[in-house]
Amino acid sequence: MDLRITGGFAPPGHNHRRCIVDAMDRAAQVCAARGARLTPQRRRVLELIWSSHKPVGAYGLIEQLSESGQQVAPPTVYRALDFLLANGLVHRIERLNAFVGCPEVEQDHAPQFLICGDCGDVAELREQSVEAAIAAGARSAGFVGWRASVEVVGVCPECAGGISP
Amino acid sequence: MDLRITGGFAPPGHNHRRCIVDAMDRAAQVCAARGARLTPQRRRVLELIWSSHKPVGAYGLIEQLSESGQQVAPPTVYRALDFLLANGLVHRIERLNAFVGCPEVEQDHAPQFLICGDCGDVAELREQSVEAAIAAGARSAGFVGWRASVEVVGVCPECAGGISP
DNA sequence: TCCAATACGTTATAGTATAACAAATAGTGT
């Protein structure tokens, strides 16, 4: 059993090592199932992305890799990111030009992201009602074949608690 | 009376000159009302943004300005954009790093954008149900003080009609 | 084992955005 963080923020004192381990397990499973090659390079990038619940940019990854002795150029990490995105293992936060791990890799989805403007943590939400409302709006405008990205910037419970407990 | 395009895409043969004129009128009104200075520079940038319903990037604006004889450096146009954004005269499309004119400048709002992946046109939607659904999701996650951006990529009625009429 | 596909390395460059400081201009009160 794994403790996936979907539907809200990771609790303050949660065992994040579990997040990482579970994420890597799921990634291995999914890739094996579909014959996608989770190479050491890609695995390493995924691990770095999962090192926190904060989105990380491509050049942040390059720096982290460099610090751990692996000198890579931008195309290398962008290619790893392309693979991870294509396989639904990470999501891209458009407004941040950054990437977060996906806690629900089994099926393709377009979640809502809650981005804490204070601590930077991101939570992934899947509100059916949001998708339904967007679908209704799109249909009324005659829009077809669409895919939506929803990014919500605010303050997470933890940070809000700190301000007015 | 003006024909604001909110709630859907601009119809194929619409009189776009009216879009521009109306947008500039509204901008002048709003700025006058709140004592914001719509300088020639800012006015020019707003006109260029309204020259179509397609988002335009900062460097696209610089190029257009340069073509019309005005040589400006990036900070100039970014400052104009900051002003226009702050006063709700334009919106930023995060996933495109580009800007579109806002057809509803009177009050602050966070609309949904329908982006045609074919022709590039963008429509601004304000579905109350979308905002409500996001609000519900955010509340359930303990998220506070938020603001959402919704960007939907698909095919507009016009382009879809061309494919299967 | 050889072939073809896939992944990775490398260099250069395109595209987006801002920092920092100087100069000019507009609005305010006298």
Next chain:
DNA sequence: ACACTATTTGTTATACTATAACGTATTGGA
């Protein structure tokens, strides 16, 4: 009209994000 102050604009340099183009290596299968 005058000086004062705030705002706007100009200028240079630079940071950050992303991809093109080409070559090499590795992998998996016929």
